[in-house]
Amino acid sequence: MEILDEPRPLNRPIPAPRRVEAVWLGRIGYGRALALQKDAVARIARGGPETFLLLEHEPVFTLGRNASAADVLFTPEKRRELGIELVETDRGGKVTYHGPGQLVGYPILNLDPDRRDVRRYVRDLEQVLVKTLADFGVTASRSTVPERLSSVWVGNDKIAAIGVHISRWITTHGFALNVTEEPLAFFHGIVPCGITDGGVTSMERFLNRRVEPRGVAHRLLSHFGDVFSRDVELDGA
Secondary structure, eight states: OOOOOOOOOOOOOOOOOEEEEEEEEEEEOHHHHHHHHHHHHHHHHTTOOEEEEEEEEOSEEEEOTTOOGGGBOSOHHHHHHHTOEEEEOSSSSSEEEEOTTEEEEEEEOBOTTTTOOHHHHHHHHHHHHHHHHHHTTOOOBOOSSGGGOSEEEETTEEEEEEEEEEETTEEEEEEEEEOSSGGGGGGGGBOGGGOOSOEEOOHHHHHTSOOOHHHHHHHHHHHHHHHHTEEEEEEOO
16 A cells, blocks of 8 residues: 655644734723724724724713614603713624723724634623733633623623624724722613613622722733734834
8 A cells, every 4th residue: 555645744834913002092982983993993994003092981881783762761851960971883782881990992804814703702702801801810701691791790690792884894892991999870770781680780880999990991802912913012102
C-alpha cells in the first residue's frame, strides 16, 4: 500500500487585529450620542477605523423596537419634573433607563466578514461585561431565562442591559452598566426590558463602596480587546 505524505499547512500570515478608536465622552445627551454613532458608521463605510463610544447619559427612557408604551410608568408630568427624556430608538429590546452613574458603551464595529453572527455578538458583549465585573469582585452572569437574554445579572437583579442594532453587519447602540446607586431609583418609572419578576442592582450596591464609570471603562476596554480580537486605542480618558 502506498502511503502518501499528509499535506503541509500553508504558512499564511495571521491578520493583524483591527484597530478600534475608543473615546470617553463624559456626560452627554442621548441625541448627541445618536449623531456620533451615525458619524462613526459613515467612517466605517468609507473604510475608516471602528469606534467605541464610552459615556454617561443625561436621564432618558429609551424605547426599543419591541417596546410597549404601557411599560413607561411615570406620567409625562413626572418625567418633566425629574428631567427625564423619552426617546424611541431602532435598537432591539424594550424599555430601559440611561443616566448618570451608568457606564454606557456604543461599539461601532464591522462584523463582516468573520463575525457575522448576531447571537455571538450579543454573547460576546455579555462576556466582556461579566469579565469586567469580576475584576471588581462582582460575580455576574448571563441568564438562562429566555425573557432575560441580552443582559447581565447578579442573582435575581439585573446589573447591565444590552440592546443593539445591526445593519449591513455594522453595529450601533450597545450596553448600559449600572455602576453607582444613582440610576436605580429611576427604574421605578418603567418596567425594565418588560421584566416584572426581577430587580436591578449596581456595582456600588453590591460592593458597598463608590465606583466611578470612567474607572470601570479602562478595565472594560482591556476585556473588549481580548474578546473581540481588537487593538483598542483610548482617547479622552
